[in-house]
Amino acid sequence: MRVSTAQFYLQSVQQMSSKAADINEQMAHLSSGKRVLTAKDDAVAYGTLAGYKNDLANIEKYKRNINQAESHNSLQEVSFAGAEDILNDIQQRLLQANNGAMSDEDLQTLAKQVRHSFNQLFDVANSQNENGNYIFSGYKTDVQPFSQQVDGSVSYGGDSGVRELQIAKNIKIPTNQTGDAAFMNVANAIGDFSVNYPTAPAANTSGVAVESANITDRNAYNLGAGPYTFATDPITNDLTVTDSTATVVFPVLPALPAPYVAGQTISFDGIDVTLSGNPLPGESFVISEQEDISIFATINNAIAWMEQGSVATNQEQHQVDYNTILEQLNSSMTHITSRRVDSGIRLQVLDSQKDRHLDLELSLAAGQANIEDLDFAKAISEFEQAKIALQVSQQTFSKVQGLTLFNYI
Template sequence: MRISTAQLYNQSVSSINQHQSSSSALMDQISSGKRVNTAGDDPVASIGIDNLSQQNTLIDQFLKNIDYAKNHLGLAETQTDNAETVLSSMREKISAAVNGTLTDDERQGVADELNAGLQELLTIANSRDESGNYVFAGTAYDQQPFAFDNSGNIVYSGNNGVRTAVVASGVAIPTNIAGDAVFMNSPSGLGDFNVNYSTSQTGEFNVTSAQITNSASYVEDDYTLSFTANGSGGVDLQVFDSASNLISTVNNYDASNPISFNGIEIKLSATPADGDSFSITPTENVSIFDTIQQAISLLQDDTAINSPYGRSELAQLLNNFDSGTDQVRIARGIAGNSLNSLDSYTDVHSSAELANTSALSVLQDLDYASAVTEFEKQQVALNASSQLFGRLSSFNLFDFI
């Protein structure tokens, strides 16, 4: 078989190019430290690398969302914990004010301390995060949530919106707690009603519970309960609705038995005296701010605080205060539970990312020893091909004639 000069040249050049390409590919692998730099290096491994890389990218985003959620929930937990501390101190002061031995000046001092605590609690409720956003404003985080209105009451201007962060596939965790859920909407301390005591009350009693026990027979209204002497050393009870219609009568009332009418059950701590009365108003939620302000006003009323009416009113305020404190505690618990969940998701994602990284290493990491050895072989082959081509290209038939 005859081999032409052109064919010889083409074969030699092709061999040199092949060795140069292989050397270049090996050099790229050695430089990058990766066995697979393009899909052409290993198509099957390249698909696996892309999938694992996408999973790690998604995990990185989840971890960033978790960090964001942790920062905001951590701040909410800290501030609700601070609020609990303030409320605990105020509870002790209110309880001390029940002591009838306090002078008017001493009670005024307690009222002043409660007012300072109220201002501190208001500052906590209006706390901001590192970006200047209000922590307890719901989704209206750019406006101050709590402030005094024209009547001197603290009102909530935020909303009950909840921001969320996606921390895993299909899992979104709230990153904030709306301020109304923390400070404004605690359940009534007595159940479902608020009690309005008469300032002319003479009996030492107070309502310990006022609840709807039968929703089917419940008639929503304001009710007044009046007690009159029955001539036998006891009192009779009459219940009137807001239109002064007589609803129920209990002869020879016994405080050890609950008062039941229209699906409502009321319990008293003791038996009222002749002429005593009180009314109940449906009330689902109370504000801890209102409770504190009412306690301050009561302590500043020297006549009321030393009367049966004042003591009964104070007992109700303490119930509402405890309910408000529990609401703040519940909010702190919600934040704490969410933080625990975020820690669990962090562990899961970290483990998954470690497994993915290990799998990526198997698929794409370069065996340097093998690569260097192969590179040296290709260099030797390239040099040999170049030298051979140089010698063949210098041959001339006339040199042998």
């Protein structure tokens, strides 16, 4: 068979190019330390590696989300810790104020101290993160959540949006607690109703107080029938309860009015009310539905109680108000503690999930390494063989291409 010079050159170049490509491929494996770089190297292993890499990429994303969630929840936990300290200080001032030996000046001083604590708590509720976003505004992070009105009351301007971040395939965790849930929606200490004790014409001189007032049967509860007025007959001291239309709801007909018996539960319209003390003839009070009371309203009531000083004309009612404020302040402290506990639980979950991700990451990385890591001894041997093959091809081409028929004449 005759081999033309052009065909010889073409075959030689192709062979040397193939050997050079083998060397380049071996060098790529050596420089990367990887056995599988493309699907051509090992199609099955390449597909398995794609799964490993996807899982590891997801873990990296989850770890970033965990760090972000930890930052948000840690900041809120610190804020709640500060709020706990402030409320504890206010409680101590209130306990100190309920002392007959305190002068008006002393009470005014305590009121100023509590006002200062109020302002501190207001600042805590309007806390911002490192980016200047308000942490208690819900989704409205650029809106200051709390503002104080002219009358001293506090209103909430955020929303009830709770942001979540995914920290595992099927696990999401909240990154914030909203301001209304944290500071405004504190459970009413006596239940589902607040009480208004009139000062005239039938002042509460007996010191009777509503100990609890709860809706116990929602089906029987007549929404919109309140407020309810409790009144004792000026002569017989019979107790009756009327709704907003002046309809008698207690006692329920055909039962007749009867004197109040200390400790009895007064039931009507799906509501149970328990009193402490015995109302005097002619006394009355009104209950209105109110399930939640804001922390700021409670502190304002404490300040007003202190500012009233020792000049209260009705000491019995003054003491009833004090007990109500103290109970509600205790409810506020319990509420803030529960908010702080929620943040702490979230941080524990995040810490635990982070450890699980680290363990899984190590396992996946080991599996990935077993498949794609290069056997350097074998790779170097193959690299040297490829070099020798290329050198032989080059030397053979160099010698053969120089031969002519004249060498043999």
